[in-house]
Amino acid sequence: MPINRRAFLHAAGLGAAAATLGGCSGPQTTSPLQRGTSDPPVDFAGLARKLSGPLITPDQPGYHLARRSFNPLFDNRTPAAIAQCRRIEDVQACVSTAAAARAPIAARSGGHSYPGYSTPDGALIVDLSAMSSVEVNANGTAVIGGGARLIDVYTSLAGAGRCLPAGSCPSVGIAGLTLGGGIGVLSRKYGLTCDRLLSATVVTADGTARTVSASAQPDLFWALRGGGGGNFGIVTSFTFDTVPAPQLTVFQLDFPAGSVPDVLGGWQQWIINMPDELWSKCNIIGGSPPSGTVIGCYVGPATGLNPLLADLTFRIGNLQPTLRTVAEHDCLNAMRYFAGCSDKSTTECHDQASGPQWNREAFVATSRIVTEPVTDPGQIVSVFDGRRVIAMVDGLRGAVGRVRSADTAFPHRGALATMQIYLGTSLAERAAAASSMAQMRDQLTGIVGGGAYVNYLDAGMPNWAQAYYADNLTRLRQVAQRYDPDRLFTFPQAITSG
Numbered sequence: 001m002p003i004n005r006r007a008f009l010h011a012a013g014l015g016a017a018a019a020t021l022g023g024c025s026g027p028q029t030t031s032p033l034q035r036g037t038s039d040p041p042v043d044f045a046g047l048a049r050k051l052s053g054p055l056i057t058p059d060q061p062g063y064h065l066a067r068r069s070f071n072p073l074f075d076n077r078t079p080a081a082i083a084q085c086r087r088i089e090d091v092q093a094c095v096s097t098a099a100a101a102r103a104p105i106a107a108r109s110g111g112h113s114y115p116g117y118s119t120p121d122g123a124l125i126v127d128l129s130a131m132s133s134v135e136v137n138a139n140g141t142a143v144i145g146g147g148a149r150l151i152d153v154y155t156s157l158a159g160a161g162r163c164l165p166a167g168s169c170p171s172v173g174i175a176g177l178t179l180g181g182g183i184g185v186l187s188r189k190y191g192l193t194c195d196r197l198l199s200a201t202v203v204t205a206d207g208t209a210r211t212v213s214a215s216a217q218p219d220l221f222w223a224l225r226g227g228g229g230g231n232f233g234i235v236t237s238f239t240f241d242t243v244p245a246p247q248l249t250v251f252q253l254d255f256p257a258g259s260v261p262d263v264l265g266g267w268q269q270w271i272i273n274m275p276d277e278l279w280s281k282c283n284i285i286g287g288s289p290p291s292g293t294v295i296g297c298y299v300g301p302a303t304g305l306n307p308l309l310a311d312l313t314f315r316i317g318n319l320q321p322t323l324r325t326v327a328e329h330d331c332l333n334a335m336r337y338f339a340g341c342s343d344k345s346t347t348e349c350h351d352q353a354s355g356p357q358w359n360r361e362a363f364v365a366t367s368r369i370v371t372e373p374v375t376d377p378g379q380i381v382s383v384f385d386g387r388r389v390i391a392m393v394d395g396l397r398g399a400v401g402r403v404r405s406a407d408t409a410f411p412h413r414g415a416l417a418t419m420q421i422y423l424g425t426s427l428a429e430r431a432a433a434a435s436s437m438a439q440m441r442d443q444l445t446g447i448v449g450g451g452a453y454v455n456y457l458d459a460g461m462p463n464w465a466q467a468y469y470a471d472n473l474t475r476l477r478q479v480a481q482r483y484d485p486d487r488l489f490t491f492p493q494a495i496t497s498g
């Protein structure tokens, strides 16, 4: 989510839970792909000879580090091997090897999949993190490797005076983010990340590398813009239409515990009346009673933002915040602020994204889509009363809402906001956290409806395909049938042809 959750969990007194690391059995990881007794064994030795990067198997010393993803709850996953790919031919070799043996395979870029779908037990992991180059062309387009992480993208683009609307966490992968849509602090002004996509190169189940765009295999290009990571193929590079890096003003307003119904009620009316330049979220920090924070980003100087914040105060009954910060930043520093590494050097901020010091979090999460302002915000707030949770309501509309729902695979175009429920946890507390999360999710269904954001995958989401894809589901199934008829790319919530 477009805010540094760790900072928020700490602010909410939940830091210990957020920081507790450990292993866990996690949700179901069995791939629906059934290997038959007549299927040949996976030719790992042959694959290793074809790769330009290492193929790491469980008997090798680097295996424990190589299998890790962002969420430590998945540290005990046991992939069959991790192929650290360096070029597109490596990815093609992995796909062909898995297809020949009908063996499970999964792409991994940033490793932030909520249920750990990029690190399934028994699968060949196609690790793209070494394919992370970012090249900016003179016309402002940028070609970004499928394994790049957001901090690499923001830093490289800033060097060329450019920016891309994307998410906040520095270590999230551009691949998973874009393929599910990509919501961030610049979405209302510049659209979702997938809205800036001009073309993508994707290795499909037959091992072919295809460069797809609005004019080349447009059905697959359509599906890659919101259809969710892990479906259809493995994207090795993305070409985006970037924007000139704007000057930004960031802000945070904290409100006293007990005032959240008023804050949320005023905020939801405020955000729909704001110009596209203003993006904002309302965080509800569970407690007795819950407290609330409004955070945001304005494209322009503080002098333009201040009257808009005065309007927010008016809409919530002139309630004064207990804390008010407003600060102007260049685009990169604003992204670093939202990434939670303002006080770090560029190297330290980057180091959060990989290696032994990788800043990781054990958590469970789910989401709901808020389609319209709710008439009784107190009903929403009551769901979080007495709970150790943070609920992040991220404003949409603006440029996001001006694209029609059928124009890309991301279906929630008219929605007011996404709502994410996020619980920092540990191995010992995971089952209780997941159960509490499911209760909150199901209570919210009765208030805001059953939609959900595919980038906040929830392995226990009821009616998940409809929740993530709504009216775009049928077309997505047709694309899956066309490009992956044998269901090579599969996982518990994969789009299938039927």
Ligand SMILES: Cc1cc2nc3c(=O)[nH]c(=O)nc-3n(C[C@H](O)[C@H](O)[C@H](O)COP(=O)(O)OP(=O)(O)OC[C@H]3O[C@@H](n4cnc5c(N)ncnc54)[C@H](O)[C@@H]3O)c2cc1C
Residues within 6 Å of the ligand: 001, 002, 003, 005, 069, 070, 106, 107, 108, 109, 110, 111, 112, 113, 114, 117, 118, 128, 146, 147, 166, 167, 168, 169, 171, 172, 173, 174, 175, 176, 177, 179, 180, 181, 182, 183, 184, 228, 229, 230, 231, 233, 234, 235, 236, 455, 456
């Ligand atoms: C701390 C945190 C902050 C976040 N902030 C935001 C945010 O601000 N905005 C937002 O919209 N989302 C946000 N997300 C959600 C994020 O967008 C999704 O979790 C996304 O799927 C992560 O992508 P990844 O490449 O890092 O993860 P991975 O785990 O590598 O991949 C996610 C899925 O995509 C597949 N995949 C990975 N690479 C490829 C590829 N190259 N081609 C095809 N499929 C691939 C994987 O198999 C897996 O199914 C956040 C998540 C976390 C954990």
